[in-house]
Amino acid sequence: MWSNHINYHGAMRTHQLVLSWIENELSGGRLAVGGRLPAERTLAEQLKVSRTSVREAIRILEAMGVVRAGVGSGPEAGTVVIADPTAALASALRLHIATQHLPVADIVETRVLLESWAVAKASPDAPELADAAVLLEGMAAEGLGVGDFLALDVRFHLALADAAGNAVVSAMMGSLREAIQGYAAELTSNLPDWEATASRLRAEHEAILAAIRNNDGGLAAKLVAAHIEGYYKEAGLAS
Amino acid sequence: MWSNHINYHGAMRTHQLVLSWIENELSGGRLAVGGRLPAERTLAEQLKVSRTSVREAIRILEAMGVVRAGVGSGPEAGTVVIADPTAALASALRLHIATQHLPVADIVETRVLLESWAVAKASPDAPELADAAVLLEGMAAEGLGVGDFLALDVRFHLALADAAGNAVVSAMMGSLREAIQGYAAELTSNLPDWEATASRLRAEHEAILAAIRNNDGGLAAKLVAAHIEGYYKEAGLAS
DNA sequence: TAGGTCATGTGGTCCAACCACATCAACTAC
DNA sequence: GTAGTTGATGTGGTTGGACCACATGACCTA
Numbered sequence: 001m002w003s004n005h006i007n008y009h010g011a012m013r014t015h016q017l018v019l020s021w022i023e024n025e026l027s028g029g030r031l032a033v034g035g036r037l038p039a040e041r042t043l044a045e046q047l048k049v050s051r052t053s054v055r056e057a058i059r060i061l062e063a064m065g066v067v068r069a070g071v072g073s074g075p076e077a078g079t080v081v082i083a084d085p086t087a088a089l090a091s092a093l094r095l096h097i098a099t100q101h102l103p104v105a106d107i108v109e110t111r112v113l114l115e116s117w118a119v120a121k122a123s124p125d126a127p128e129l130a131d132a133a134v135l136l137e138g139m140a141a142e143g144l145g146v147g148d149f150l151a152l153d154v155r156f157h158l159a160l161a162d163a164a165g166n167a168v169v170s171a172m173m174g175s176l177r178e179a180i181q182g183y184a185a186e187l188t189s190n191l192p193d194w195e196a197t198a199s200r201l202r203a204e205h206e207a208i209l210a211a212i213r214n215n216d217g218g219l220a221a222k223l224v225a226a227h228i229e230g231y232y233k234e235a236g237l238a239s
Numbered sequence: 240m241w242s243n244h245i246n247y248h249g250a251m252r253t254h255q256l257v258l259s260w261i262e263n264e265l266s267g268g269r270l271a272v273g274g275r276l277p278a279e280r281t282l283a284e285q286l287k288v289s290r291t292s293v294r295e296a297i298r299i300l301e302a303m304g305v306v307r308a309g310v311g312s313g314p315e316a317g318t319v320v321i322a323d324p325t326a327a328l329a330s331a332l333r334l335h336i337a338t339q340h341l342p343v344a345d346i347v348e349t350r351v352l353l354e355s356w357a358v359a360k361a362s363p364d365a366p367e368l369a370d371a372a373v374l375l376e377g378m379a380a381e382g383l384g385v386g387d388f389l390a391l392d393v394r395f396h397l398a399l400a401d402a403a404g405n406a407v408v409s410a411m412m413g414s415l416r417e418a419i420q421g422y423a424a425e426l427t428s429n430l431p432d433w434e435a436t437a438s439r440l441r442a443e444h445e446a447i448l449a450a451i452r453n454n455d456g457g458l459a460a461k462l463v464a465a466h467i468e469g470y471y472k473e474a475g476l477a478s
Numbered sequence: 479t480a481g482g483t484c485a486t487g488t489g490g491t492c493c494a495a496c497c498a499c500a501t502c503a504a505c506t507a508c
Numbered sequence: 509g510t511a512g513t514t515g516a517t518g519t520g521g522t523t524g525g526a527c528c529a530c531a532t533g534a535c536c537t538a
Contacts, residue, residue: 014491015298026337033338039519050492052291055520059254059295060302064331066338071520072500078519083340088331092303092324093407098265099272099305101322102406110407117352167341168332168349172411253522278488289523294489310489311531317488 014049018057021047026066026081037067037079064088085167089175097179104183108232111176114169115161116225119208120217122163129212132159136205139198146188149198154181156205160224163212187235197234201227253288257296260286265305265320276306276318303327324406328414336418343422347471350415353408354400355464358447359456361402368451371398375444378437385427388437393420395444399463402451426474436473440466 012020025031037043040058044051058079061067065084070076096102122129135156139149154177161173191197204227211220251259264270276282279297283290297318300306304323309315335341361368374395378388393416400412430436443466450459 023334023337026334026339029339033340041519052492053490056295056298058520059299061334063299063302064334066334069520070500071498073517073519074501077500081338083335083338085331085335085341088335089328092327092331095262095265095300095303095305096322096324096327096410098262099320099322100265100268101272102324102410106405106407109405110411113356113408114352117356166345166348168345168415169352171335171341172349176407280488291523292521297489308489309531310529312486312488312533313531316531 014053015056015060018043018047018049018054019060022057022061031081033081033083035081037081039078063091085171086174086178089171090178093175093179104180107176107180108228111173111180112225112228114173114176115157115228116221118161118164118166118169118173119212119220119224121166122160122212122217122220123165124213124215126163126165128159128163129209132156132163132209135159136202136209139202139205144198146194147185150185150188153201160208160212187232190235197231201231204230253292254295254299257282257286257288257293258299261296261300270320272320272322274320276320278317302330324410325413325417328410329417332414332418343419346415346419347467350412350419351464351467353412353415354396354467355460357400357403357405357408357412358451358459358463360405361399361451361456361459362404363452363454365402365404367398367402368448371395371402371448374398375441375448378441378444383437385433386424389424389427392440399447399451426471429474436470440470443469 022031022037031037037058038046040051040054044054047054058067058069062069065087066081067079068082069079093102093107097104097107135152138144139152139156144152158170158174158177162170164170188194204223208220208223208227211217211223261270261276270276276297277285279290279293283293286293297306297308301308304326305320306318307321308318332341332346336343336346374391377383378391378395383391397409397413397416401409403409427433443462447459447462447466450456450462
């Protein structure tokens with residue numbers, strides 16, 4: 001029985017050691033969002049590991065949306081802590097869709113369930129609803145392109161999700177949306193009459209927002225589910 | 240004005256190039272779960288990048304639950320493609336909880352909503368329910384430790400989530416559960432009478448399972464929500 | 479034939495060097 | 509004195525090479 005004060009976690013690889021050091025600093029509050037990690041070379045020396053291992057850990061954190069790395073000098077430089085849970089979930093979902101172990105239909109279904117819950121939970125006077133209303137006005141503009149309409153549509157739905165006030169649900173909604181973004185855009189080419197569809201979507205958006213503001217969460221949830229499923233049905237959902 | 244034939248994707252870093260190459264192989268079906276990536280040195284030469292960059296990409300995929308790396312020779316060696324979406328979501332959630340930008344209360348709330356949906360959606364004759372029943376028997380065993388009970392409890396709830404047949408929901412449930420695992424275990428020390436609580440949990444489990452099998456999804460959802468919220472309330476939920 | 483030995487190929491780790499970039503201080507020309 | 513230039517500094521980004529531990533399988537040897 002020996003005590004190895006470095007590898008006491010079993011076969012921990014060096015980059016995992018760096019990872020847990022950083023996670024510890026975060027948990028302990030010594031490192032917070034907006035803060036900076038020590039420079040890679042410095043951190044390597046501190047932890048008695050190679051710069052390579054430090055970089056591997058930072059790359060993982062970057063992929064997880066926990067840090068952002070910038071070269072040069074000044075405010076944009078260095079490795080600073082951010083908080084973008086959506087990024088991590090989105091790339092994870094995208095990669096696993098690529099392995100074809102996450103059916104797109106399941107993603108859509110999950111989005112329906114999360115967003116239904118969100119609108120049912122949202123308070124009628126949540127500030128995010130005002131943002132949503134502004135977005136709706138933008139979507140009513142004359143001569144709006146398909147791409148612009150869809151971009152506003154995404155933001156509208158995310159605003160609804162945010163209105164529920166649950167950070168986890170917001171992040172998951174955003175990631176689901178990102179992961180199937182390209183997919184949803186492709187579907188528009190299947191639509192027989194885009195103007196008619198856009199007009200219908202606008203009306204449904206208004207109805208959803210009205211239901212939330214009328215404190216009728218149950219109705220809002222039903223409308224959202226029908227809204228999303230209707231779109232994919234019209235455009236032809238293939239898995 | 241010069242043309243950079245490598246960075247035509249803007250400021251794409253070399254490890255991202257490797258990443259997109261691999262993602263492309265996955266999407267195209269040339270690389271599937273169970274398959275092997277070329278050796279790091281080989282891949283580096285193929286893509287005209289350094290081995291370091293290849294390794295950074297692989298490390299990210301590893302953290303995302305897409306590949307597993309093993310040294311030596313034989314079946315366990317090399318970098319092989321796996322499919323563990325739960326791993327990615329779980330570590331992402333854990334890290335962002337560390338940054339204190341994802342409140343534990345939101346995690347619990349999300350778990351309630353996902354699991355309620357799952358039991359409402361589950362088919363009464365889903366094969367996963369049989370597994371769940373077996374787990375319940377195990378939890379009824381005499382002299383079961385707290386840790387063992389909780390381990391079975393986790394598997395029981397995951398079986399319920401799986402019964403809905405949505406891979407995304409299953410993965411998210413699993414990751415939420417993993418991310419707050421330590422938290423839930425700590426709470427047991429707050430319980431005045433573990434035996435009484437365990438007994439109550441067992442009864443509630445039975446009722447949930449019975450409701451699903453009775454095709455009463457609405458009741459099952461209500462029971463699940465009460466079950467989870469009741470536990471955290473009794474143990475004292477602090478954020 | 480049984481056993482040991484070594485070559486091979488894998489990922490894991492480290493090092494030393496160089497690059498591009500952004501900032502800031504010092505210097506120079508006007 | 510001011511404006512512009514120049515260079516030093518420190519950051520992450522990338523590379524090639526070296527060595528290690530490990531698992532296998534082929535090859536010898538007793």
